[in-house]
Structures are given as structure tokens and as C-alpha cells.
Amino acid sequence: MADFTFELVSPERLLxxxxxSEVVLPATEGEMTVMANHAPTMTTIRPGVVTVKSAGKVSRYVVFGGFADILPSGCTLLAESAVPVDEFDRTLIERRIEEARSHLDNGDHADEHKTRLEQFLSELTHLNGVLNPA
Structure with a gap:
């Protein structure tokens, strides 16, 4: 299996x-698997988990949005915020959900803005279920 270069960058650090050999991204339109020789693509990233397979190991990272630039030779994901799953503070997502709910409930938003807030809240709630199973 061919390999490619993958970089995950957040404002705080290069993770x-x-x-x-393979990277699974939480793209806005659904999960997307990137491998070597992928067609050039740029996509936005929703809150979710990035899975990186390399040299027989699997690493997972929590991301809160951003975008990915994919080329046949590599992929760079610029995340709004990112952290390895094993370092993730589970209360962080609960705080973000409460902030999103509060913002949604405490404002007279245009329909488009309200729809985006509702979508973001849905994505956070789904991610919370993935990271904190009942």
C-alpha cells in the first residue's frame, strides 16, 4: 500500500x-477516507474524530472544524482546534454544547445563522455521543 504525507495543524501546535497509509476525515458532507494518489480536493471539516493509520498503528484526534487540502502526495488538515483523543477533556465538549444552546436560545437570528447554529449543535451532540458513549 502506498503512503502519503499527512499533517494536522491547530492554532496551538503541529499535532x-x-x-x-490512510486518514479518515470528518468532512462536512460525511466521513472521507484519504489515501495516496487521491484526487486534488479541498473540503471543510466538521467537529469529529480524525483517524490516522501509519506503520501498523492507529492514532485518533478530536477536531472542532477547519478545512483539509488533499493532493495526490499528501493531505494537510488545518483545524480550528485539535487534540489527541487520549488527551481530550470530556467536559470541554459539554461546555461547547451548552454555549451553542445558550447562543441559539438567546438571540434573534436570521434563518441561515440559526440553521448553522442548529447544525453545529447537532454535530457537537453527535461527537459527544461518540466520545462519551452512554
């Missing part, structure tokens, strides 16, 4: 810069 990953390595050769990978």
Missing part, C-alpha cells in the same frame, strides 16, 4: 507530520 501530526508523518507518513500515513
Amino acid at each position: 501530526v507530520s508523518e507518513t500515513a
Whole structure:
């Protein structure tokens, strides 16, 4: 299996810069698997988990939006916020959900803005279920 370069960058730090065989991204339109020789693509990223497979190991990272630039030779994900799953503070997502609910409930928003807030709240709630199973 061919490998490619993957980088995951957040405003705080470079989390990953390595050769990978496969990366699964939480793209806005659904999960997307990136492998070597992928067609050039740019996509937005929704809150979710990025899975990186390289050298027989699997690493997972929680991301809260951003965008990915995909080329045949590599993929760079610029995340709004990102952290390895094992370092993730589970209360952080609950706080973000409460902030989104509060913002949605305490404002007279245009329909488009309200729809985006509702979508973001739905994505956060789904991510919370993935990271904190009942």
C-alpha cells in the first residue's frame, strides 16, 4: 500500500507530520477516507474524530472544524482546534454544547445563522455521543 504525507495543524501546535497509509476525515458532507494518489480536493471539516493509520498503528484526534487540502502526495488538515483523543477533556465538549444552546436560545437570528447554529449543535451532540458513549 502506498503512503502519503499527512499533517494536522491547530492554532496551538503541529499535532501530526508523518507518513500515513490512510486518514479518515470528518468532512462536512460525511466521513472521507484519504489515501495516496487521491484526487486534488479541498473540503471543510466538521467537529469529529480524525483517524490516522501509519506503520501498523492507529492514532485518533478530536477536531472542532477547519478545512483539509488533499493532493495526490499528501493531505494537510488545518483545524480550528485539535487534540489527541487520549488527551481530550470530556467536559470541554459539554461546555461547547451548552454555549451553542445558550447562543441559539438567546438571540434573534436570521434563518441561515440559526440553521448553522442548529447544525453545529447537532454535530457537537453527535461527537459527544461518540466520545462519551452512554
